[in-house]
Amino acid sequence: MSSSELNETLELRLKFDEQGLIPAIVCDVKDNSVLMFAFMNTDALAQTQRTGIVHFWSRSRQSLWKKGETSGESFAVEEIRVDCDQDVLQVIVKPQGQGKACHTGRRSCFYRKVEGAVLKFI
């Protein structure tokens, strides 16, 4: 399938990288906020679709990762989107638990901004 066909097809033709992974941007259905970013493999995506609860592939642990399994901070899937060339996913979710998606206890992993050569909390 050519690149322009890939842009318009309604066939699911996901492109996983050489490690078998695809990036997944997780956004809150409430206001589109980016909550976190992680990777899925085919198994994580299949489990996510089957259960309606977001699963990732943990690169550090090299294992399937049901987000929130221990913390309770899981994500219910509202919608899964693909980008034009089908090598990135956007997963729109309804956060469960207390809405602390980040392991630091914050709502989102993106809680600092770059100001020149340093960071500031936002």
Place this chain on the structure above:
Amino acid sequence: MSSSELNETLELRLKFDEQGLIPAIVCDVKDNSVLMFAFMNTDALAQTQRTGIVHFWSRSRQSLWKKGETSGESFAVEEIRVDCDQDVLQVIVKPQGQGKACHTGRRSCFYRKVEGAVLKFI
């Protein structure tokens, strides 16, 4: 720096991958919508900070890529955020041109959703 120190530091300690790249999620300042996803290297980030216009590293062309240089669909930087472990950027932008961020002419690259084994336009 330990992982928990990395989560709380105000030092910029970006983690680039083995290709020297860091993922960048581009969001519209207007409503947080994810517009596109690409990669930056240190040069692309430096040019982005210096000019206030988003630059990426094109993996296919292996060159610095000033987004919108030919199409006019550039992004003015509003804010650059980092995630907890500083290996992902979120770039909040004001789209220039006609607001067709995607090379297909759409506002966002994420214009299809996964419905089971197929896609639907959203």
